[in-house]
Amino acid sequence: MAAAQIYNMLMDYRGSVTVKIDGIAASAASVIAMAGTRVLVSPVSMLMIHNPATMAMGDAAEMQKAIAMLDEVKESIINAYEIKTGMSRAKLSHLMDAETWMDAHTAVDLGFADEIMTRPEVTGAENHVTGPMLFSRAAVTNHLMDKLAAKCRIEKKPTQPERSVEDLMERLNLMKH
Numbered sequence: 001m002a003a004a005q006i007y008n009m010l011m012d013y014r015g016s017v018t019v020k021i022d023g024i025a026a027s028a029a030s031v032i033a034m035a036g037t038r039v040l041v042s043p044v045s046m047l048m049i050h051n052p053a054t055m056a057m058g059d060a061a062e063m064q065k066a067i068a069m070l071d072e073v074k075e076s077i078i079n080a081y082e083i084k085t086g087m088s089r090a091k092l093s094h095l096m097d098a099e100t101w102m103d104a105h106t107a108v109d110l111g112f113a114d115e116i117m118t119r120p121e122v123t124g125a126e127n128h129v130t131g132p133m134l135f136s137r138a139a140v141t142n143h144l145m146d147k148l149a150a151k152c153r154i155e156k157k158p159t160q161p162e163r164s165v166e167d168l169m170e171r172l173n174l175m176k177h
Contacts, residue, residue, distance in 0.1 A: 003028035007080055010035035020117065021045045021107075030112070031077055034084040041104040041113040049092075049112075050099040052077065085111030 010017050010032070019036030026048035033039055033047070041047065052073040056066035074096065081092045087110065095110075107113040 003031045004076065006032045007035045021047060021113065022117075024048065026050075031080050034080040034112070036114075038115070039084070039107075039113040040115055040117045041107050042117050043104050045104055045107075047102045047107045047112055048100065049077075049081065049096050049102075051096045081112070087111060 016037045017035060019033045019039045020042075021033055021039065022042045022045055024046045025033045026046070027050060030047050030049050052070050054066055054070060056063055074093070077096070078089050078092045081087065082089055085092070102110065102112060104113070104116045108116060
């Protein structure tokens with residue numbers, strides 16, 4: 001029920017809603033994701049849909065009520081999937097019956113997602129490390145320690161000129177008087 005409320009709040013939002021699936025959007029999370037104006041999936045993410053489940057206890061009449069409730073919940077979940085994907089209710093029902101796991105490409109192909117996230121274009125960064133040092137843990141650690149040391153460097157206070165023993169003795173004598 002919480003997923004339905006989150007889905008409805010996102011659908012009611014007048015602006016654009018971008019949902020980014022960067023891990024797993026399974027079960028109720030897949031329903032929430034369907035509220036996105038745009039649904040983006042990471043190339044390594046997964047989306048999973050399945051039939052709703054519950055725990056019930058009681059006599060045959062109570063079990064029939066639980067079954068009827070699950071049937072209604074399934075229909076409401078299919079509503080969200082149908083709006084986003086445009087697939088038939090029968091096809092969506094079969095996918096839910098099968099507990100369907102989708103990689104990024106399948107999610108896009110079936111309409112559960114709009115596109116696969118890509119790495120943003122990066123402007124060229126200077127890299128003075130070449131060859132086997134490129135992946136050296138020691139090189140990375142040393143580089144980070146150098147950066148940290150540069151950030152933490154404390155400026156030394158200018159030192160005062162040294163005083164002679166005679167100057168100090170004279171100051172002590174002046175303090176006595």
